Amino acid sequence: MARKIGSHSEITGPRVRQAALTLFARHGYAAVSMRQIAAEVGVQAGALYNYTADKQALLFDLMQTHMKDLLVALDACSDTGNALRRLETFSRFHIRYHLDRPDLVFIAYMELRNLSDENFAAVEALRGRYEARLRDILTQGIDERAFSVPDVKVASMAIIAMLTGITTWYREEGRLSRAEVEEIYWQMVRKAVSA
Amino acid sequence: MARKIGSHSEITGPRVRQAALTLFARHGYAAVSMRQIAAEVGVQAGALYNYTADKQALLFDLMQTHMKDLLVALDACSDTGNALRRLETFSRFHIRYHLDRPDLVFIAYMELRNLSDENFAAVEALRGRYEARLRDILTQGIDERAFSVPDVKVASMAIIAMLTGITTWYREEGRLSRAEVEEIYWQMVRKAVSA
DNA sequence: GATTGAAATGAACAGACGTTCAGATACTTT
DNA sequence: AAAGTATCTGAACGTCTGTTCATTTCAATC
Numbered sequence: 001m002a003r004k005i006g007s008h009s010e011i012t013g014p015r016v017r018q019a020a021l022t023l024f025a026r027h028g029y030a031a032v033s034m035r036q037i038a039a040e041v042g043v044q045a046g047a048l049y050n051y052t053a054d055k056q057a058l059l060f061d062l063m064q065t066h067m068k069d070l071l072v073a074l075d076a077c078s079d080t081g082n083a084l085r086r087l088e089t090f091s092r093f094h095i096r097y098h099l100d101r102p103d104l105v106f107i108a109y110m111e112l113r114n115l116s117d118e119n120f121a122a123v124e125a126l127r128g129r130y131e132a133r134l135r136d137i138l139t140q141g142i143d144e145r146a147f148s149v150p151d152v153k154v155a156s157m158a159i160i161a162m163l164t165g166i167t168t169w170y171r172e173e174g175r176l177s178r179a180e181v182e183e184i185y186w187q188m189v190r191k192a193v194s195a
Numbered sequence: 196m197a198r199k200i201g202s203h204s205e206i207t208g209p210r211v212r213q214a215a216l217t218l219f220a221r222h223g224y225a226a227v228s229m230r231q232i233a234a235e236v237g238v239q240a241g242a243l244y245n246y247t248a249d250k251q252a253l254l255f256d257l258m259q260t261h262m263k264d265l266l267v268a269l270d271a272c273s274d275t276g277n278a279l280r281r282l283e284t285f286s287r288f289h290i291r292y293h294l295d296r297p298d299l300v301f302i303a304y305m306e307l308r309n310l311s312d313e314n315f316a317a318v319e320a321l322r323g324r325y326e327a328r329l330r331d332i333l334t335q336g337i338d339e340r341a342f343s344v345p346d347v348k349v350a351s352m353a354i355i356a357m358l359t360g361i362t363t364w365y366r367e368e369g370r371l372s373r374a375e376v377e378e379i380y381w382q383m384v385r386k387a388v389s390a
Numbered sequence: 391g392a393t394t395g396a397a398a399t400g401a402a403c404a405g406a407c408g409t410t411c412a413g414a415t416a417c418t419t420t
Numbered sequence: 421a422a423a424g425t426a427t428c429t430g431a432a433c434g435t436c437t438g439t440t441c442a443t444t445t446c447a448a449t450c
Contacts, residue, residue: 002414003427028308030226034408046410047428055408110305113223154371154379157364158357165356176349184349192387199398229438241440242398250438
């Protein structure tokens with residue numbers, strides 16, 4: 001046997017990335033073998049190398065794409081009002097976007113140390129650009145005398161850590177709806193930086 | 196060659212755990228081999244099995260001990276004043292304890308999925324007891340009309356995520372001292388739950 | 391100084407790892 | 421219908437994995 005019936009790269013390619021995403025998120029990059037990924041897709045391990053240079057590239061592709069998409073989505077919904085309004089938009093966007101992609105968030109968070117040096121630098125740069133968006137908002141809020149934060153850098157890290165942490169406990173079938181969680185967290189963020 | 200000069204279990208034992216701790220934190224449990232740990236200690240891989248049943252037990256021992264120590268240390272410094280005072284004590288304790296043990300915190304956070312089912316349950320139970328301490332404080336604060344939090348469970352998760360996140364960016368040689376970081380974060384926590 | 395027990399070696403085990411590649415098969419184009 | 425190309429198999433590669441164990445060495449006890 002060789003080529004399978006109905007096999008196409010535009011079908012198998014995404015399925016490889018999806019399988020890698022799911023498995024990496026569940027067991028961790030180092031704990032997942034290429035043979036496991038292949039089994040999930042329904043091919044032999046060798047076939048994966050039609051879609052990725054190697055295992056490392058598979059991880060990097062997932063993380064880089066995620067960070068780029070995150071930035072594009074953020075910029076697409078950012079508004080230009082006052083700082084409080086912008087912070088609310090940012091907070092709600094962050095929660096929604098991350099709750100929609102728990103596996104990608106988990107990987108982007110946990111697998112940084114499994115990236116090669118140059119791949120790490122690339123992802124870290126994208127992460128830095130995202131954090132800079134929040135720092136801009138906080139700086140504006142200080143100028144407007146609307147916020148009281150002793151250190152913009154620290155506050156931005158604190159807010160992002162708090163919001164991203166939702167993905168570690170939120171369950172779709174849980175006690176609270178997304179809208180409720182979003183509201184609770186936004187109120188905490190708002191008060192945390194309030195003057 | 197066999198037994199080495201000056202070898203003692205009371206020396207090698209802790210060194211095995213220390214090496215495992217450092218390597219697990221840096222590369223992840225799955226990415227570290229028993230031979231790497233042994234090399235760090237300066238013995239052959241087989242010698243590790245005088246100190247641990249297997250690799251899994253090494254991870255579980257680190258995590259369980261960490262969580263138990265955390266609970267003991269928390270209870271040792273907890274006070275019985277009003278909720279605001281108790282929350283401040285908790286927040287400052289959490290920051291200090293975690294900044295002192297970045298590797299343990301990292302592992303307790305990241306390697307949960309590499310625990311066997313029963314080991315996971317044991318660690319998760321200890322984690323739950325720690326979170327319960329914070330929930331108690333928040334509940335008291337609501338009773339005292341000192342706090343305004345719409346959901347105690349969610350607020351406790353948000354606070355812990357925010358505080359624990361410090362370990363992901365704090366550097367000893369960085370711009371801010373521990374005391375400064377502690378103060379900034381405590382003010383954010385205080386405001387976030389304020390009435 | 392002989393005996394004993396703890397502590398470590400070093401080789402071995404069977405299996406899994408990432409990756410490569412010649413060859414087989416299915417689809418597309420001519 | 422034939423030729424060509426994209427896709428996948430299946431086997432192989434060298435290396436590494438966690439773990440076991442007979443053997444050896446060191447340190448303490450008698």
